[in-house]
Amino acid sequence: MEPLLKVEALHKRYGNKTALREVSLQIEPGRIVGLVGSNGSGKSTLMRIVAGLLMPESGSVRIRGHRPGTRSKSLVSFMPDHPSFESWMTVADALKFQQDFFADFDTDKSERMLEFMRLSRSDKIASLSKGMQERLQLTLALSRRAALYLLDEPIGGVDPVARDHILDALIEFYEEDSSVIVSTHLIADIERIFDEVLMIRGGSLILQGDAEQIRLTSGKSIDQLFKEMYAEC
Ligand SMILES: Nc1ncnc2c1ncn2[C@@H]1O[C@H](COP(=O)(O)OP(=O)(O)OP(=O)(O)O)[C@@H](O)[C@H]1O
Numbered sequence: 657m658e659p660l661l662k663v664e665a666l667h668k669r670y671g672n673k674t675a676l677r678e679v680s681l682q683i684e685p686g687r688i689v690g691l692v693g694s695n696g697s698g699k700s701t702l703m704r705i706v707a708g709l710l711m712p713e714s715g716s717v718r719i720r721g722h723r724p725g726t727r728s729k730s731l732v733s734f735m736p737d738h739p740s741f742e743s744w745m746t747v748a749d750a751l752k753f754q755q756d757f758f759a760d761f762d763t764d765k766s767e768r769m770l771e772f773m774r775l776s777r778s779d780k781i782a783s784l785s786k787g788m789q790e791r792l793q794l795t796l797a798l799s800r801r802a803a804l805y806l807l808d809e810p811i812g813g814v815d816p817v818a819r820d821h822i823l824d825a826l827i828e829f830y831e832e833d834s835s836v837i838v839s840t841h842l843i844a845d846i847e848r849i850f851d852e853v854l855m856i857r858g859g860s861l862i863l864q865g866d867a868e869q870i871r872l873t874s875g876k877s878i879d880q881l882f883k884e885m886y887a888e889c
Contacts, residue, residue, distance in 0.1 A: 657717070658720050658802060659669035659682045659684055659718075659851075660683050660684055660685045660719065660804055660834075660835050661681070661683040661717075661718070661719055661804060661809065661835070661875065662682050662684065662708065662717070662718045662719050662728070663679060663681045663682070663715070663718075663744065664715055664716045664717075665678050665679070665680055665682055665703065665711060665714065665715040665716070666678070666679040666680070666702070666711055666712050666715035666716075667679075667713045667714045667715050668698075668705065668710070668712045668859075669703055670698070670855040670867075670879055671851075672811075673679045675698050675701040675859050676701055676702060676705075676712070676713075676780050676857055676859045677696050677858075677860045678858075678860070679698075679702060679715070679798055679859070679860070679861055680715075681854060681861065681864060682850065683804075683835050683852070684835070685803070685831060685833050685835055686834070686835060686852055687836075687851045688826075688827075688830075688835070688836045688838065688849050688851050688852075689835065689836065689837045689851065689852045689853070689854060690838055690839075690840065690843070690846065690847060690849075690850035690852070690853045690854065690867070690878070691802075691809070691837050691838065691839040691840075691854045692839075692840060692841065692854070692855050692856070692878070692882055693839075693841065693855065693856035693872055694841050694854060694856060694857070694886060695841065696868060697803070697856045697857055697858060698856050698858075698859040699808070699809075699839040699856060700737055700839065701703070701859075702772070702807055702856070703726065703734065703736050703806045703808050703837065705717060705724070705736075706724065706732065706806060706837075706841050707724070707725030707729075707734040707806055708720070708728055708729050708732070709734070714771070718823055719731050719804060720803065729794045729882060730758075731757070731802060731803040731804060732802060732803070732804045732805075733758075733797045733798070733800040733805045733806070734738060734801035734805075734806045734808075735793050735794060735796070735797035735805070735806065735807045735808060735810060735815060736793070736808055737808035737809040737812070737827070737839075738741055739781070739789050739792075739793060740790075741781045741789075742779065742781075743782040744772075744779075744782075744791060745781045746777065746778055746779060746780055746781065747775050747777050747778070747779045747781065747792060748778065749778065749850060750781060750792060750796060751766055751770075751795075751796070751799075752801075752825060754766075754796045754847060755881065757795060758798050758800050760801040760802060761799055761800055761802070762799055762801055763799075764765055765798070765829060766796075769794075769795040769798060769799060769824070769825065770795060771796070771831055772825050772828070772829075773791040773792070773795055773822075773825060774791075775788065775791060775792055775795065777803035785813075786813035786814075786857075787813045787814035787815065788808060788826065789813070790811070790812070790813050790814055790822070791814075791818075791822065791825075793810070794807065794810050794822060794825065798819070798825070798826070798829045799829075801831060801835050802831070802834060803831075803835070804835055804836075804837070805830060805834060805835070805836040805837070806832060806836075806850060807826075807837070807838045807839070808835050808839050809840060809841075810822060810826070810838060810840075811823070811840065811842060811845065811846060812840075812842070816845065817845070819842070819845050820845075823845075823846060823848075823849055826838070826849065827849060827859065837854075838850075843878055843879040843882050844877070844879040847867065847877060847878040847879060849865040850866075851863070851866065851867055852865065852866055852867055853857070853865065853870060853878055853887065854866050855881075855882060856887065857859075857885070862885060863881075864886065
């Protein structure tokens with residue numbers, strides 16, 4: 657059977673700056689995967705290529721066997737790392753926009769998520785705090801019945817207590833036979849939810865595997881290991 661996501665020898669440059677080097681990975685259904693790396697390590701670039709929003713120089717991406725394109729976009733729900741709304745919109749407008757755009761939008765789920773996230777349909781997006789905007793982005797992304805969710809820094813703008821609430825939402829609302837890739841550099845706050853870890857540095861994957869296995873083998877948390885591996889360079 658085809659894996660949910662298969663990436664082979666992906667290479668991406670911006671001008672003369674190399675953002676991804678020979679990145680290969682495979683993800684099966686039902687996994688929460690942490691894509692961890694410091695600023696500028698290539699996390700967003702990898703996600704945007706898998707989402708079909710950016711072209712690599714070389715290498716291949718297959719989502720259930722499909723190249724990034726119309727079919728794969730119906731399987732992938734992407735939450736970008738900065739808001740993609742128009743400032744005049746209300747929360748209800750953003751939901752309507754998402755619903756019109758994606759046939760797999762689940763209205764019941766979006767209503768339950770709004771309540772969980774303490775968002776109101778009449779709120780003006782421009783007046784929401786950064787953390788509340790992230791809650792809305794996550795609501796929009798997880799309200800689709802997708803096979804693969806790509807969440808780019810979903811907890812960057814929220815305080816530590818709200819972070820736990822957002823992670824609880826993620827576990828509660830993602831489809832169990834789908835997979836989620838969550839990019840972050842806030843590893844200590846989020847590693848409890850990871851089944852697998854992809855550690856990226858300077859555009860190269862330097863560690864990948866089962867989160868529990870990595871902790872058992874190294875005797876360290878993913879956060880400690882990350883700090884040590886980054887300190888080496
Ligand atoms: N549009 C662009 N033009 C030129 N260089 C870019 C562009 N986008 C990203 N880069 C560079 O590519 C590298 C990888 O960037 P990317 O945004 O993928 O990293 P990231 O791990 O997501 O970082 P952050 O955690 O800060 O969001 C960085 O050196 C960045 O400066």
